[in-house]
Amino acid sequence: MVLLQLTVSGILLGGIYALIAVGLTLIFGVMRIVNFTHGDLVMLGMYLTYLLYKGFGLDPYISLFIVPLALFLIGVLIQKLVVQRVVGRPHEVQIFATVGLSMMLSNAVLAYFKGDYRSVQTTYSTDTIQIGPVFLGVPQIVAFGISAVITLVLFLFLKFTYTGKAIRATTQNRISATLMGIDVRRVYTMTFAIGSALAGIAAVLLMPLYPTYPSIGEAYLLIAFVVVVLGGLGSIPGALVGALIIGVVETVSAYYLGSGWKQAAYFVIFILVLIMRPQGLFGQRGAEQL
Amino acid sequence: MVALKLKVERLTKRFGGLTAVRDVSFEVRDQEILGIIGPNGAGKTTLFHLISGFERPDAGRVFLEGQDITGKSPEAISRLGLTRTFQLVKPFGKMTVLENVCVGAFLRRSDLTDARAVAEDVVELVGLKPFADQPAATLPIGHRKRLELARALATEPKILLLDEVMGGLTPAEIGQMIDTIRRLREGGLTIVIIEHHMRAIMSLSDRVVVMHQGEKIAEGTPKEIAQDSRVIEAYFGGELRFA
Amino acid sequence: MLKVEDLNVFYGDIQVLHEVSIEVREGEIVAILGVNAAGKTTLLNTIAGLTKKWNGTMTWMGQPLHRVPAFRRVEMGIVLVPEGRQLFPFMTVLENLELGAYSKAARREKERSLEFVFQLLPKLYERRHQLAGSLSGGEQQMVAIGRGLMAKPKLLMLDEPTLGLAPKIVHDVFQLIQDIRKSGVTILLVEQNMHQSLQVADRGYVLENGRVTISGSSEALLRNPTIREAYLGI
């Protein structure tokens, strides 16, 4: 019985991870920019949601139409000022440009907000639906639903639209993409901005559940990387499935091994998957070596 | 028996539903130059992968000087004296040309001074001397092919597998390259060479193996091959042409 | 149609092309010849907009190309089939070809272009669902050419298109080049296969150490004693 509840809780938790991971899979998985600012983008989104709530009394679900837009613009800015200049550079250069950027973002917020914990209180923050013996959190269900929809839309977008193909082509060979008439710079900007906007959506949906603070990005970053790699680089359905797996692994192992060990469980799974199936669960074989 | 350098026995390699190499056997004698020709996608490069240990065959064996080397790692095979080049060149981009070649030379020389000496000779031999100190990443395609050859030579192999090293060379340069390869053979090397350049293949090879859709469809002296109707049909497209 | 004057190109501080001037007129096949490292690829790349540091003038149909980024040039009809294939390895042959028709004008003609390409290169039809990265060297070269055609070029620049192709296909490619020209596309061709190139080309330029040293009609070049000795090895 507990196992059923744990699984359901884990799947719902996975839905939230998926939201963060889908953005990262676009930036890291598809475009191959190792982006250590992704967690901080979520953090910025959460603070924005908080400010809108505090300043204008906006319900987070209304901010859903504002925050992602703002994050989109922030994404454009980050891309133009920093990321564009490290595209095509070795991974280590990207890692450190984004690590530096991440330090800047979290400490700028710290300087301004002084590290206090901020959260929004909605009437539905702790609402639950009970189906038989199983409890389902309402904000979690909303997050899960949106995450599933986004995953589907993004998947179709990348697979079938010309823009989606242009994005994939750009990853695989930038020069050739240019020679096809693709505006590579714009593709990068778009992708990074969309990825950031997705982080924004995740942030909004997290806000009714979790408080935010300047260094919260770290907590999400590693999980997101784990999910993206587990699911298979650049695979959108992979990000969803990977997130659900991690979510369930987390709740189940936290229950049986103790909360202190739960991360250990998914790191072990992560390592095993990478060793035995480096392309991840849904990834294209060999594509991980681009 | 000693005269037999390389023996390939019924090699087969499948990729999913596609059989890239099917049941291919041939032998290479000491100091021989064996040419391999065949249309694009015939399985030539795959054959080299199988011999040099980069791919594991689904069936068949490879013998180097009588020793079974099937399934051995590329580095072990190279140590035993068989070195190959890559059709799609793989330079060590950030190293200079000379350093690239030194990596090869280190296989048999443990000291830097010795290795450099070997490398310098080889670089000169393939005509890359003026570029010796340039990072390999900046070389144009023709020079990269020469670099492939130079690195392989620096390992001082007994048998050398060359995969289209003449691509991108002008006719005059091809002439020089033919001379170089001849001299290498005279120096004691056994060579297997994949090339689409007919003049080169025909003038260099002692024997030629022709592949088509993964299978060996003919083997013989260049002359015999040039008259084989199946070869002409598959490879030359109905009429014989010498570029 | 395309006019390049006094072009200098640099990689960092190293100058690779020196005062190169060439011209391509509508409907022509023009060949660029030269030994390894002469700067042929660099010239094509610069026309396509891929090199960063250059000066001189380039005009396309009378319009200066100075400030036109590479991807715009494709829409203007300047299409390069690059050296070394440069496919999208984790996309299928079909997807590669479709991306060739990325620019707006080409996109409209996509279906017809596809048919044309498959007709010209039937091997590609057989392999259309295979990932481009797992094709043999020669097959990849065919995809590259096919992809270039999908872009509906006005000027098609081919950088060593027969590199690594079997004689049968080489012959087909040269045939193809002539067919393409007949369909109204102008061609700028870089080839090491001088004999055959000059047989299909109308005119040619010889690059040596980054400078144009000889130019003229194909017949003249084929007769030129320097060329016969240095390049044709006759």
Next chain:
Amino acid sequence: MLKKGGFVLSAGLVVLLMVALIYQIKNKYYLDILFMTFFWASLAAAWNISGGYAGQFSLGHAAYVGIGAYSTALLYINFHVSPWIGMVVGGLFSALLALFIGVITVKVRGPFYTLITIAVAELLYISAIQLKELTHGSEGVSLPFKPGWVNMTFRERETYVVLALLFVALIYFITKTMERRRIGYYLIAIRENEDAARALGVPVKEMKLLATVLSAFLTAVGGAIYAMYIMFIEPDSVLSFAFSIQPALMSIIGGLGTSLGPLIGSFVLSPLDMFLRESFSHINGLNLLIYGFLLVLFVLFWPEGLWPNAVRVYRKWRSGGVETKS
């Protein structure tokens, strides 16, 4: 031969000179800065052997720092084993872990390798917290202050600084020697293209393992020196992501895969970090904001690193402005 002797001699002289200088510094704070700089330089240089030369971009070296520090500290306080021995034991444990990681990751490349190393370090961090009986958990291990050579504990800070200096010098010497030998060429070749390296007979697996194991061993020794200097270790310090990221960062800023790069990186970043903290922490996080900003600038404008850039500028200057094509 003569050249090599000359190198050893001149390096020895430089070290001696620096030791003499260290004893001239009267203010202990500068000794502290100097120690931290040498300490980070040693970690960076050790990291560089696998991360820079062999292209095994690890962001999990904290695991080795932690093993080195914990082995030394625990052996010392529980069994009175001299840190000099504990340090070697820690080094060997680290080497073993590195061997294990190396074996399981033979086929893993690029950012995936990096992510695995992060995961392994996290696993160790979690274990150090949870296995309280062994590690004292989050409360950490405090080392007693009992000065003496055997205890590797000194009253004068100069001794620690000299110790760290000698350690850096040792790693530099190892790297420099490697660079002129087969192994150096092989490691770089592997980094540039594994397949091509294998075709030339480079034993890729063994070389990578050798580099990682050596790097891990040296890093653990660095961790031991750190533990004996700070005299207090806890998972949040020696096993933190910072201990993984700083050495890599310094190598990159200084010049990846060069023998001098990591040292230069540390000589720029360590004092900078301490200076910023001293000068700008009146606003929370301002020092780190500036630090992050400078990192971004460094990476954007000198992506190959300070040392390779300096070399290039110097060459250009010497050849009279413009490089000419040969």
Next chain:
Amino acid sequence: DQSTGPSSSPEKKDPIKIGAIFPLSGSLALLGTESFEAADLARKIVNEQGGVNGRPVEFIKADAPDATAAANEANRLISKEGVKLIIGTYASGLALAAAPVAERNGVVYYELIASSDKLNQQGFRYVFRVNDNSTKLGTAAVDFVEEALAPRLQIEPEKLKLAVIFEDGAFGTAAAEIVKSRALQSGINLVAYENYKATSVDLSSLVLKLKEVNPDVIIAASYVNDAVLFQKQAKQYDLNPKAFIGITAGYGLPDLAENLGKDANGIFVVEAPAMVNPEALTEEARKLDEEFRKRWQEMKGRDPAGHAYRAFSGTYALLTQILPNAASVEDSEAIREALLKADIPEGSLPNGWGIKFLPEIDPNAGLNERSFAAIQQWQDEKLVMVWPEKLATAEIKDVPLPPWKDRNK
């Protein structure tokens, strides 16, 4: 060692420099900053009153986001700034790194907030702690369960089911361990003992596990983020203990109610006393307390919490009742003497503490035996003192804690 500062005969007006190490960036920044502000407020008030022996006090502020930085900064303060006295650091991990540096350099280290018992158990001569340690916090928690809750719940302590949950850092672990051993001594039924990472983004499994064992009382050592998260998820999964006790840190901060609203009500907090019953204070302490509350309200717009009281009280006593008695404030030996001599009765500090440091021979050398923890409760989204009675300003309410569906009605 003689360093750069003004040496031989200091002018009367020369400021007295004291090093102040706190985590001002990184994950501990929130509480670190607030603690520094409280200490700094004490300094300002003292300076307004004419300083120490007529000399103003100056803090040299140092940021220590992690243990390495704490040690480095202690080094800097001592060697470069020449301070003879360091205050800090709020977090146990930082205190344990900074204190040995001070000790080795013969500089006095005066801890205001950090709780790890270990700080006083290493035989240090120069390390003092004015505040309550983990033992005092844990003991107070269990005492409260035994003496106040068990009777009210009408459960024998031996039958009472207790669950302990704690963040896995130095603070949580140390506090939980004490609770555990004290509970076992009292024969209380320990049904769960679970740790988790303070940065967790999900605690549902922990909640479910507790639900399975259905404890009467839960004791938690948490920071803010995890405290808020736990309570929200406890509500979602309808986990209903009869009483909930948080140990200082997260549960003792106004941030808890800011983030939980009414859902915070009813939670007990083991905390350094704050806003105690004025009856329990000396006349002087009462006045100072009023001043502190007023100034803090002006500064922060809210009441000071336990750790702010710790920092303020400890600093104020140091500057007004200890340093003035030192033969020289430029000599750490003299400062140490003054600290050991101090004998300030309970009720003299604004939070009701007194000061008497344990002598060097004691296993807890340097620990203030007159600091203690007390119990507060969240009532109407505010923290009020409820136990022990002497300090209490309000009655204990909501025992047993109503189930979630009936709360806030």
